[in-house]
Amino acid sequence: MPAAESPSRAAAGRRPTLTEVAARAGVGRGTVSRVINGSPNVSDHSRTVVERAIAELGYVPNLAARSLVTRRTDSVALVVPEAETRLFSEPYFSAIIRGVSARLTAAGMQLLLVLVREDEDHAKLASYLTSHRVDGVLMVAVHSGDTLPDLLEDLSVPTVLAGRRNDIEHVGHVRADNSGGARLAVRHLLDKGRRTIATITGPLDMDVARARLDGYREALDSAGVTVDEDLIAYGDFTEEGGRAAMRGLLQRHPHLDAVFAASDVTASGAVLELRAHGRRVPDDVAVVGFDDSIVARHTDPPLTSVRQPIEEMGHTMAGLLLDEIDRRGKGHREVILPTELVVRESA
Amino acid sequence: MPAAESPSRAAAGRRPTLTEVAARAGVGRGTVSRVINGSPNVSDHSRTVVERAIAELGYVPNLAARSLVTRRTDSVALVVPEAETRLFSEPYFSAIIRGVSARLTAAGMQLLLVLVREDEDHAKLASYLTSHRVDGVLMVAVHSGDTLPDLLEDLSVPTVLAGRRNDIEHVGHVRADNSGGARLAVRHLLDKGRRTIATITGPLDMDVARARLDGYREALDSAGVTVDEDLIAYGDFTEEGGRAAMRGLLQRHPHLDAVFAASDVTASGAVLELRAHGRRVPDDVAVVGFDDSIVARHTDPPLTSVRQPIEEMGHTMAGLLLDEIDRRGKGHREVILPTELVVRESA
DNA sequence: GCGAAGCGTGGAACCGCTCCCATGCGGCCT
DNA sequence: AGGCCGCATGGGAGCGGTTCCACGCTTCGC
Numbered sequence: 001m002p003a004a005e006s007p008s009r010a011a012a013g014r015r016p017t018l019t020e021v022a023a024r025a026g027v028g029r030g031t032v033s034r035v036i037n038g039s040p041n042v043s044d045h046s047r048t049v050v051e052r053a054i055a056e057l058g059y060v061p062n063l064a065a066r067s068l069v070t071r072r073t074d075s076v077a078l079v080v081p082e083a084e085t086r087l088f089s090e091p092y093f094s095a096i097i098r099g100v101s102a103r104l105t106a107a108g109m110q111l112l113l114v115l116v117r118e119d120e121d122h123a124k125l126a127s128y129l130t131s132h133r134v135d136g137v138l139m140v141a142v143h144s145g146d147t148l149p150d151l152l153e154d155l156s157v158p159t160v161l162a163g164r165r166n167d168i169e170h171v172g173h174v175r176a177d178n179s180g181g182a183r184l185a186v187r188h189l190l191d192k193g194r195r196t197i198a199t200i201t202g203p204l205d206m207d208v209a210r211a212r213l214d215g216y217r218e219a220l221d222s223a224g225v226t227v228d229e230d231l232i233a234y235g236d237f238t239e240e241g242g243r244a245a246m247r248g249l250l251q252r253h254p255h256l257d258a259v260f261a262a263s264d265v266t267a268s269g270a271v272l273e274l275r276a277h278g279r280r281v282p283d284d285v286a287v288v289g290f291d292d293s294i295v296a297r298h299t300d301p302p303l304t305s306v307r308q309p310i311e312e313m314g315h316t317m318a319g320l321l322l323d324e325i326d327r328r329g330k331g332h333r334e335v336i337l338p339t340e341l342v343v344r345e346s347a
Numbered sequence: 348m349p350a351a352e353s354p355s356r357a358a359a360g361r362r363p364t365l366t367e368v369a370a371r372a373g374v375g376r377g378t379v380s381r382v383i384n385g386s387p388n389v390s391d392h393s394r395t396v397v398e399r400a401i402a403e404l405g406y407v408p409n410l411a412a413r414s415l416v417t418r419r420t421d422s423v424a425l426v427v428p429e430a431e432t433r434l435f436s437e438p439y440f441s442a443i444i445r446g447v448s449a450r451l452t453a454a455g456m457q458l459l460l461v462l463v464r465e466d467e468d469h470a471k472l473a474s475y476l477t478s479h480r481v482d483g484v485l486m487v488a489v490h491s492g493d494t495l496p497d498l499l500e501d502l503s504v505p506t507v508l509a510g511r512r513n514d515i516e517h518v519g520h521v522r523a524d525n526s527g528g529a530r531l532a533v534r535h536l537l538d539k540g541r542r543t544i545a546t547i548t549g550p551l552d553m554d555v556a557r558a559r560l561d562g563y564r565e566a567l568d569s570a571g572v573t574v575d576e577d578l579i580a581y582g583d584f585t586e587e588g589g590r591a592a593m594r595g596l597l598q599r600h601p602h603l604d605a606v607f608a609a610s611d612v613t614a615s616g617a618v619l620e621l622r623a624h625g626r627r628v629p630d631d632v633a634v635v636g637f638d639d640s641i642v643a644r645h646t647d648p649p650l651t652s653v654r655q656p657i658e659e660m661g662h663t664m665a666g667l668l669l670d671e672i673d674r675r676g677k678g679h680r681e682v683i684l685p686t687e688l689v690v691r692e693s694a
Numbered sequence: 695g696c697g698a699a700g701c702g703t704g705g706a707a708c709c710g711c712t713c714c715c716a717t718g719c720g721g722c723c724t
Numbered sequence: 725a726g727g728c729c730g731c732a733t734g735g736g737a738g739c740g741g742t743t744c745c746a747c748g749c750t751t752c753g754c
Contacts, residue, residue, distance in 0.1 A: 015477070017710055028734035033712060043732060062479045064414040065710035069739045073411065075459070082445065094440055098429065101462040110480070112422070113460045115448040130362070132409045132740095133457070268645070298615070298645040364740055375704035380742060390702060412740035416709045479710095 016057040025053035036061060067132070075110035076321060077134040079125075079148075082115045084141040091294060092310055096140060096162065099314020107322055109135075126151050136160070136321045144205045158324035160317045164207050164334070172324060172332035174316045176308035178208050181339030182215025185260050185288040185306050188341055190223050194258035194286055198231040200245040200270060202262040209237075212262045212290060231256065235266045242269025250277055257285055258347065264289035264296045267303055271346070286347035301345035308339045363404040372400035383408060414479070422457035423668060424481040426472075426495075428488050429462045438641055439657055443487060443509065446661020454669055456482075473498050483668045485509070491552045505671035507664045511554050511681070519671060519679035521663045523655035525555050528686030529562025532607050532635040532653050535688055537570050541605035541633055545578040547592040547617060549609040556584075559609045559637060578603065582613045589616025597624055604632055605694065611636035611643045614650055618693070633694035648692035655686045 022032045027046055034042045035050040042050075053059070067073045078100060080093075097111075104111055112134055116125055129137055129152065136158035139149060142165055149171045152159045161173035189197050199216045202209030213232070220227050230252045233245035242261060246269065249256060259274075261267035267289030271281055279285045281301060289296055292307035316335050324332070365383075369376045374393055381389045382397040400406070414420045425447060427440075444458075451458055459481055463472055476484055476499065483505035486496060489512055496518045499506045508520035536544050546563045549556030560579070567574050577599045580592035589608060593616065596603060606621075608614035614636030618628055626632045628648060636643055639654035663682050671679070 015479075018712095019710075022734095029711085030713085030734060031732080034733090037712085041732060046732080060474045060478045062415070062710050064411045064420065064479050065739090066712075067411040067739095068409070068415055068710080068741085069712045071739085078460075082448075097460065098462065101429075101460070105462075111460045113425075113444065113448070113458045115445065115452075127407045131407045132362075132411050294641065295645060298642060300647050365742095366740075369704095376741085377704060377743080378702085381703090384742085388702065393702080409740050412709090413742075414709095415711085415740080416742045418709080 015062075016059045018059070018061070021050065021053045021057055021059050024057060025050045071132070073133055073135050074108060075112055075134050076104065076136045076138060076318075076325075077112040077114050077129055078138045078140070079114045079116060079129075080139075081141050081143075082117045092291070095310035096314040096317075099311040099316075100138060100318045101314075102311075103315045103318035103322070107318075109322070122148050122151055126155060129157060130155050135325045138162070138317055138321055144207070158321055160321040160324065162313060162317055166207055169207075169334070170332065172320050172334065174313050174320060174335045174337065175208075176310075176313065177336050177339050178211035178308075179215035179218065181290065181306035181308065181341075182212040182260065182262075183219040184215075184339065184341045185290070185304075186216050186219035187223070188304070188343070189258040189260065189286055189288060189347060190219070190225075192258075192286060192347065195225070196231070196253060196256040197225075197258040197260060198233065198249045198253065198256045200233045200235040200242055200249070200259060200261045200266050202235060202237045202266070204234070209262055216260055235262065237263045237266055239265050239269035239272075242266035243273040244269075246270040246273035250274075250279075258287070259285060260288050260290075262290050264291045264293045264299075264303055264305055267305070267346075268295050268299045271299055271303075282345065282347050288341075288347045292342050296342075296344070299346070304344045304347040305342050306339050307342050309337050313337055362409075363406045365406070365408070368397065368400045368404055368406050371404060372397045418479075420480055420482050421455060422459055422481050423451065423483045423485060423665075423672075424459040424461050424476055426461045426463060426476075426484060426486045428490075429464045439638070442657035443661040443664075446658040446663075447485060447665045448661075449658075450662045450665035450669070454665075456669070469495050469498055473502060477502050477504060483507070483672045485664055485668055491554070505668055507668040507671065509660060509664055513554055516554075516681070517679065519667050519681065521660050521667060521682045521684065522555075523657075523660065524683050524686050525558035525655075526562035526565065528637065528653035528655065528688075529559040529607065529609075530566040531562075531686065531688045532637070532651075533563050533566035534570070535651070535690070536605040536607065536633055536635060536694060537566070537572075539605075539633060539694065542572075543578070543600060543603040544572075544605040544607060545580065545596045545600065545603045547580045547582040547589055547596070547606060547608045547613050549582060549584045549613070551581070556609055563607055575600075582609065584610045584613055586612050586616035586619075589613035590620040591616075593617040593620035597621075597626075605634070606632060607635045607637075609637050611638045611640045611646075611650055611652055614652070614693075615642050615646045618646055618650075629692065629694050635688075635694045639689050643689075643691070646693070651691045651694040652689050653686050654689050656684050660684055 018029055018032050022029045027050060031042060031046050032050050035047050101111055137152055138160055140162040142149060142161050142163065144165050146165060149159055149161060153171060159171055161171055163175045164173050186197060201213045204210055217227050233249050235241040235245045259270055261270050267287050271287055274281055274285050281287055287303065289303040289305040292305040296303040296305040320333060320335065365379050366376055369379045372379065374397060378389065378393050379397050382394050448458055484499055485507055487509040489496060489508050489510065491512050493512060496506055496508060500518060506518055508518055510522045511520050533544060546560065548560045551557055564574050580596050582588040582592045606617055608617050614634050618634055621628055621632050628634055634650065636650040636652040639652040643650040643652040667680060667682065
């Protein structure tokens with residue numbers, strides 16, 4: 001009995017090639033290739049015979065060889081700044097990945113995860129991403145000053161961002177309606193009869209932070225409330241930053257009765273600080289967070305928070321990227337996804 | 348001025364090949380290849396001239412072409428059951444990835460993230476993983492009954508697991524010292540003078556859950572305390588499961604003074620239930636969790652918990668895998684990493 | 695002074711696949 | 725009946741690298 005006959009044997013050693021399949025099926029290489037790629041111009045007989053040979057041999061196409069000629073890799077990279085992964089202990093990270101992965105899988109594509117350290121040089125990374133390993137690039141947590149997206153664009157590598165770097169972003173991206181979400185939050189506080197509403201921002205070199213602050217202003221404006229700049233405290237999305245900002249706010253405005261924090265983590269810091277100063281939440285001061293992260297459900301009291309459709313963002317990003325890969329050159333697009341308010345006990 | 352002269356122009360269009368580099372440098376293709384791969388048998392002059400040509404042309408090697416002949420892809424897959432990603436909102440997921448990525452990057456390798464849905468068939472996935480796209484496979488959250496690791500082993504694809512499926516696991520893996528961590532936790536409770544110590548387990552079809560239960564028994568045994576089976580409640584790592592289990596325990600043992608929960612989430616459920624029954628934590632009942640997850644820091648009171656070195660697990664897994672890839676065939680290995688107790692206010 | 699040894703080098707062969715072209719064949723139209 | 729058209733097919737060329745072999749040159753030993 002010839003050694004190569006058994007599928008399991010064949011799989012264990014060197015794997016069979018298309019040529020071997022052709023030989024076994026008694027057809028030419030072209031025909032096998034056509035069957036594999038689902039070309040319509042194959043007779044039923046050939047197709048059957050080839051499919052059987054493939055099954056018997058346990059043949060799996062060599063993707064490297066294929067991509068060498070097709071110039072496609074059928075995989076895209078998801079670039080994540082390493083510093084952010086800690087922040088991503090939040091559901092954010094996994095939700096984005098789940099969304100991206102679902103869309104990609106549906107298109108038969110693979111996901112390459114690239115963590116990049118802050119200090120790593122962009123040129124090296126860019127050359128990595130252009131080394132014919134990926135068809136496109138997805139980036140999350142891009143900071144305002146990040147030039148990598150431009151670099152990739154120069155290299156004509158299809159790119160899609162989660163969030164934009166500033167309000168004139170020219171690279172394709174998907175983001176949540178941050179200002180809309182903030183308006184929702186502040187309007188909710190107004191509806192509850194709160195009048196002295198403070199806010200704790202995120203780092204303002206991030207567009208999300210700016211947009212959420214804008215929403216805060218807009219909501220007050222359109223309610224006819226004058227924005228008191230002293231009610232705006234600057235945070236950095238961390239718990240400690242939230243505490244510090246809250247401390248400052250209480251000093252300047254001991255009688256404030258509500259706080260809109262630009263992130264749940266910040267909000268949880270604010271809650272801690274409020275309690276330390278003898279304020280009850282929500283009785284004395286109502287608090288609304290942003291992100292609807294796991295923290296929101298575990299603070300005491302649980303946080304009212306603005307939810308963004310993260311998984312859908314991932315899904316949409318992948319979709320946009322696939323579009324760009326297919327019809328290269330066509331202009332970039334931006335998609336804004338709606339946010340919603342999840343009401344819990346803190347406001 | 349010839350169009351191909353400018354690096355940026357060249358980068359934008361079709362990318363230069365090794366042959367073009369050779370032509371420009373005035374050497375043969377072999378020599379360019381040697382320079383790129385750092386072969387010692389190249390004259391200084393050739394090296395200089397080639398390096399300049401590479402820089403001028405903005406040349407980046409085509410990895411597909413390389414891997415076609417070297418039979419290496421320099422990338423590995425991390426396989427994650429999709430159902431688990433939600434659970435991975437915990438730092439676990441990102442910490443593993445960070446560890447894996449760090450080790451891989453150091454070795455110049457790439458990480459392919461593969462989320463697999465429960466219902467997806469293994470054969471398809473396996474053929475994916477064998478299609479010359481990855482050199483090896485890392486798997487997290489493998490359940491007892493999962494046969495994919497065996498399948499991969501049959502196909503002689505190097506594989507390393509996070510955790511083992513059972514105590515006769517034959518595939519290489521890395522795990523935390525779960526029973527040791529449980530012993531630590533229970534001993535801590537004993538040291539605090541607690542005598543009626545209950546435990547809430549995880550799903551016992553998972554090795555981690557079994558190991559943590561074993562540790563509980565061992566700690567009591569070696570302290571000369573007889574294990575009362577009524578003090579063992581079965582949970583499923585969820586908060587609701589923790590509440591239910593706690594409810595049962597309180598019915599059977601109203602006077603218990605401590606609980607060791609096999610996960611923080613379970614523990615947080617237990618704390619909620621205890622409070623609902625008017626028990627104070629830790630005054631009446633001390634609680635210890637497991638995982639030292641973000642939940643542990645946000646419950647009230649913050650949880651004493653067993654920490655496992657997750658990032659290091661990722662790092663070690665990648666290391667083991669790289670070993671297996673290099674010296675194929677040599678036997679598998681298992682590595683057990685130590686756990687430690689993080690004492691907070693709940694015990 | 696001559697052969698052996700050694701080093702740097704160029705280039706052919708090949709990795710496994712897709713693409714395209716040439717070929718053969720049957721069926722349809724005139 | 726003869727000529728065309730179109731479809732299924734086989735196989736050559738080539739994708740962009742690496743590897744290996746043969747070759748020329750220099751250096752060294754006797």
